Structure formats: structure tokens, C-alpha cells
Amino acid sequence: MALAACGSTSQMEPMTIVPSLSPPIVIAHRGASGERPEHTIAAYQLAIAQGADVIEPDLVPTSDGVLVARHENVISETTDVADHPEFADRRTTKTIDGKELTGWFTEDFTVAELKTLRAKERLPLMRPGSRDYDGTETIPTFDEVIALAKKHGVGIYPETKHPTYFASIGKGTDAPLVEALRRAGWDSADVPVFIQSFEVANLKRLKGMTSVRLIQLVDGKGGPADGAAPSYAAMMTPAGLNAVAGYAWGIGPNKAMLWDGSAPTRLVSDAHAAGLRVHPWTYRAENYFLPVPYRQGINPRGHGDLAAEISAALRLGIDGFFTDFPATGVKVRDQARGVK
Structure with a gap:
């Protein structure tokens, strides 16, 4: 496939172009979360308008x-819950996946109570334009996100957050997720749905519950919270990838795992050899999140050359990517495919 020039040429950009296993998809990470508060209908609607193939709701349960769609079950930073005196006594401290967190948690609220809250920008100093939309949106339910996606003909990419923790408190998320998808008529390998998780055991359970494509998320350090593997690094060896292919359709690695300095790693080629698609995360425009070769200026919240970073990743043969800025992602992906 031909890749048209887009943005500046980078020292991290390989000269050869590797074919992908599947036509690359643009995954709107929490919606168009670089321009609207994340996991809101407004963020998803903007992503759809910008041409994203798939919108991503992270899922956590209510009491x-x-x-509902939240990046985490602790909602102190993404809602105005602290401004609601009627919920002051819900503030508490919990240990989740080995981390002690203090704040307000979705599992301590009914969905009706959560609907009285308003969403706000999680990174207000980094994204002041998005902060202008604080207070305008509620927390969407998964059913509402599904309805929006079906209305506009796009896919969804739900992530099960902390599945072992939620199962331990009697609020498992696997069955409700599958049931919601079945109500929508989505229960086969050819529907526009991908279920993702950083854990392993729940993906293996889901393999026996649904035919929807499953994605194993991995990071450059640490390992799955359920202890199903000694480390993510072990899972990304050729032998580890073959094991992952026994239950998953693809992997979602941290984008940094595609590179060793300025040279590509073997991750994409090794994953493809195991029959796994590769959907790295997360491509963001701000200098703060960009590798040094793509930064422009010294302002951390200033935008660098996101297009060039995505272009370099596409040359490695990735099969899709998560981005907070779907408009840029769609433009670069379409240029890579020769679409005018």
C-alpha cells in the first residue's frame, strides 16, 4: 500500500512500508477526547462527525x-461530584488493583444519582478548549453509547475496567456487557465490536460467552492485575503471543512498544505472525504526549506533529490505532490508503 506524505519526515519513520493484516481503523479514544470532555455523548458525536470508525467506551458499574462510560470508577476528576453536598458522605478510600484511591466511586451510586452529575475535562490545564464544555454533559450509559453507534453506523470498542475487582465485590461486568451487546444484535465475529481488557482471565471467560472479537491490552511495564501472566513483556514474546492468539483476535499495546529508540521493534511482525491484529494506544497531539522528534515548540500543551507520528506507525503495518484526535487520525489513515 502506498503512504502519502503527511507532516514532517521523522527519524523514527521507517523507509519501508509493511502491509497490515486488516485495513487500519481509527478508534476514537474515549470519543474525540482531545476536544470534548471524555466519555460523553458530545465527545462521541464529534468523533463520529470526524469520521472515526469506532468509538471507545470504558465501562464501570453502578450500585x-x-x-456506564467512565475511564475509571473513581469519578472525582471527571465529574462535578465534589460540588454536590448530598454526596459528600460517599467520599471514601478503596484499594483497587493494589492502588489506594480516595474519592467518589461509581459503584456507590445508582445510575439515577450519577445522572445528576455533570462531566468535566480531566486535563483542564492541558486542554482548556475542552474545559469550556464542562457542565454540559451527563454520564452516558453503555446502552446509550450503543444506541448512538448504531444510529450513525459506527463500531464500538468497550473496555472492561478492573474486572477482577468488580467481580470481587459482586458487580462483575462480563455478563452485563455481553447481555447489552446481544440486546443490540451484536454477538458474532463480524459485528463492529471489539472488547478489550488489560486482564487475561476475563477475556478467556468472554471467549466462551460471545463471538465478538477480543483484544488483549498490554503495557510496556507491569502485568495483568489478575496475575494470569508474570508480565506483559512475557506475553509479548513469540511464544506469549501465540498463547494470546488462543483467545484474542488482537492486541492493544502502548504505542511506545512499537519502537526501540528510533528503530522499530519486532512487536508488529511477531503479532502478525501469530495471527493477531495490532491496535496501539494512544496518539495525542499535545507535545507533552509526543515523542521528542514530533514535538513543536516548548509549550507542553502546544500541538506537535501528531500526523507524522501516526504516519510512522502506519508504515509498520498496524491494523488500527487509538487517538484522542480522530480528525487527524482519519486524515492520515486515508492518505495512507490513497483515499481522497
Whole structure:
């Protein structure tokens, strides 16, 4: 496939072009979260308008068992819950996946109570334009996200957050997720749905519950919270990838795992050899999140050359990518495919 020039040429950009296993998809990370508060209908709508193939809702449960879209179950930084005196006594401290967190948690609220809150920008200093939309959106349920996606003909990419923790408190998310997808008529390998998780055991359970494509998320350090593997690094060896291919359709690695300095690693080629698609995360425009070769200026919140970074990753043969800025992602992907 031909890759048209887009942005500046970088020292991290390989000269050869590797074919992908599947036509690359643009995954709107928490919606168009670089321009609207994350995991809101407004963020998803903007992503759809910008041409994203898929919108991503991270899923956490309420006290009455409803799945809602939040990056984490602690909602102190993404809602105005602290401004609601009626919920002051809900503030608490919990240990989740080995980390002690203090704040307000979705599992301590009914969905009706959560609907009284308003969303706000998680990175207000980094994204002041998005902060202008604080207070305008509620927390969407998973059913609402599904309805929006079906209305506009796009896919969804739900992530099960902390599945072992939620199962331990009697609020498992696997069954409600599958049930919601079945209500929508989505229960086969050819529907526009991908289920992702940083854990392993729940993906293996889901393999027996649904035919929807499953994605194993991995990071450059640490390992799955359920202890199903000694480390993510071990899972990304050729032998580890073959094992992952036994239950997953693809992997979602930290984008940094594609590179060793300025040279590509073997991750994409090794994953493809195991039959796994590769959807790295997360491509963001701000200098703070960009590798040094793509930064422009010294302002951390200033935008660098996101297009060039995505272009370099596409040359490695990735099969899709998560981005907070779907408009840029779609433009670069379409240029890579020769679409005008």
C-alpha cells in the first residue's frame, strides 16, 4: 500500500512500508477526547462527525448494576461530584488493583444519582478548549453509547475496567456487557465490536460467552492485575503471543512498544505472525504526549506533529490505532490508503 506524505519526515519513520493484516481503523479514544470532555455523548458525536470508525467506551458499574462510560470508577476528576453536598458522605478510600484511591466511586451510586452529575475535562490545564464544555454533559450509559453507534453506523470498542475487582465485590461486568451487546444484535465475529481488557482471565471467560472479537491490552511495564501472566513483556514474546492468539483476535499495546529508540521493534511482525491484529494506544497531539522528534515548540500543551507520528506507525503495518484526535487520525489513515 502506498503512504502519502503527511507532516514532517521523522527519524523514527521507517523507509519501508509493511502491509497490515486488516485495513487500519481509527478508534476514537474515549470519543474525540482531545476536544470534548471524555466519555460523553458530545465527545462521541464529534468523533463520529470526524469520521472515526469506532468509538471507545470504558465501562464501570453502578450500585444497581448498570454499565456506564467512565475511564475509571473513581469519578472525582471527571465529574462535578465534589460540588454536590448530598454526596459528600460517599467520599471514601478503596484499594483497587493494589492502588489506594480516595474519592467518589461509581459503584456507590445508582445510575439515577450519577445522572445528576455533570462531566468535566480531566486535563483542564492541558486542554482548556475542552474545559469550556464542562457542565454540559451527563454520564452516558453503555446502552446509550450503543444506541448512538448504531444510529450513525459506527463500531464500538468497550473496555472492561478492573474486572477482577468488580467481580470481587459482586458487580462483575462480563455478563452485563455481553447481555447489552446481544440486546443490540451484536454477538458474532463480524459485528463492529471489539472488547478489550488489560486482564487475561476475563477475556478467556468472554471467549466462551460471545463471538465478538477480543483484544488483549498490554503495557510496556507491569502485568495483568489478575496475575494470569508474570508480565506483559512475557506475553509479548513469540511464544506469549501465540498463547494470546488462543483467545484474542488482537492486541492493544502502548504505542511506545512499537519502537526501540528510533528503530522499530519486532512487536508488529511477531503479532502478525501469530495471527493477531495490532491496535496501539494512544496518539495525542499535545507535545507533552509526543515523542521528542514530533514535538513543536516548548509549550507542553502546544500541538506537535501528531500526523507524522501516526504516519510512522502506519508504515509498520498496524491494523488500527487509538487517538484522542480522530480528525487527524482519519486524515492520515486515508492518505495512507490513497483515499481522497
